[in-house]
Amino acid sequence: MKKILLVTDAWAPQINGVTRVLDAHIHALKALGYQIVIIEPGQFRTVSLPMYPEIRLALFARRRVAKMIAEIQPDAIHIVTEGPLGWAARAACLRRGIPFTTWYHTNFQLYVDIRLRGLLRPIYALMRRFHSAAVRTMVSTESLKSELESTGFKHIVIVPLGVNMDLFIRNSAPPLPPLPKPVFVYFGRLAPEKSPEEFLKLKLPGTKLVIGDGPDRTKLKKKYGEGNTFIGYKRGQELVDWLSLSDVFVFPSRTETFGLVVVEALACGLPVAAHDVMGPRDIITQGKDGYLSEDLSEAAVKCLGLSPTDCRKKAEQYSWEHSVEAFFNKLIFIR
Known part of the structure; x- marks a missing residue:
């Protein structure tokens, strides 16, 4: 051995x-x-x-x-x-x-x-x-x-x-209270290198959902808690259930070498709005399973018209x- x-x-x-x-x-x-x-x-x-x-x-x-x-x-x-x-x-x-x-x-x-x-x-x-x-x-x-x-x-x-395709699969009936639609989600570490504050500042319709924890969580929740729904760190099926309530994943980080969360979101049928930087640009097909742009608000709204099936198909390329x-x-x- x-x-x-x-x-x-x-x-x-x-x-x-x-x-x-x-x-x-x-x-x-x-x-x-x-x-x-x-x-x-x-x-x-x-x-x-x-x-x-x-x-x-x-x-x-x-x-x-x-x-x-x-x-x-x-x-x-x-x-x-x-x-x-x-x-x-x-x-x-x-x-x-x-x-x-x-x-x-x-x-x-x-x-x-x-x-x-x-x-x-x-x-x-x-x-x-x-x-x-x-x-x-x-x-x-x-x-x-x-x-x-x-x-x-x-x-x-x-x-x-x-990505674990058996775990990250959209739940059509998650056991969670409904949120006002559409739901734009950020999930990841709440720390400066991930740029969560950029997401928190966005003007978007419906709900802005924040999944994650980190050194800046208390400060960010105090500053932006009124317009954003913070639910803390989630993992496993609980994370999948919350993602299943969502419509678009917004990924503001500019420091990634890959971005596991991108393929996890895609596996759950969520199109991705991100910047045109390393990581997202290696994964996302523009206008197919996401949009890459400096304007994340515009990209996020455009993502609402994309197919969850196409997103899932992209994730299947990563095993x-x-x-x-x-x-x-x-x-x-x-x-």
Whole structure:
């Protein structure tokens, strides 16, 4: 049985795109008979990341990570994130001459730049240095691959992401109170890098539904609660039921590398109104399953005329089975 080691600074109880991809891949790889071993922050002393208290960073991890890798003796090592554990695993692999792969999941430099100006270039350079040592760096879209290669990243390969089509299917009779139609929904993290405030400011008919949580939830609900319906974080069938009440998904983020929520909305038959940026432009077909525009109000209203069936068909192009197969084929096996 092949033993695959995943090293990640993002892990439960965090809920984000990285942890959700990990959950899907780990479940599928185990079902195929592979042994998955995880190195994650819960195995170390940690400290909260400033501005994101739910994200814990491992302290003094370098020596212990090296020891763990030696004891685990994996057949393949994949470094998921560029945090303390990722850097520790990278150092251990380089010191012992062990090949490894990485994944560029998040435009972290853009997240930081939103809060702390002036750090964009040095952080981007640090990210490039981190991934330069990998035999392969995985990304989810052609747009991201092209952008990274144009700035000096090497050995970039595409591993597409997916959606659980059995879960994300529109419920024709969700057990929820009806909302005034049409219903425009935002679901995702309530944090500056996701630009939820842009959605909250939009002038739209019917209901504006906000699904999600994050560091800005209290502030945003206090400021925009009168014209928006905040219902907190939802997951699983409960999330699907709320999406089934909705008519259009409005996605204001400009920092995505993919956007899992886009394909989840499409799977539920929701057309997507988004900006013409990386992530949405890799998924949406203009005028078919969504509209890309600088004017999200106009795009959202135009989406009301699109076919839920076409949206579902687009989501069917993204499967976790295909994603896991591509991931496994891009790993570098030590033995």
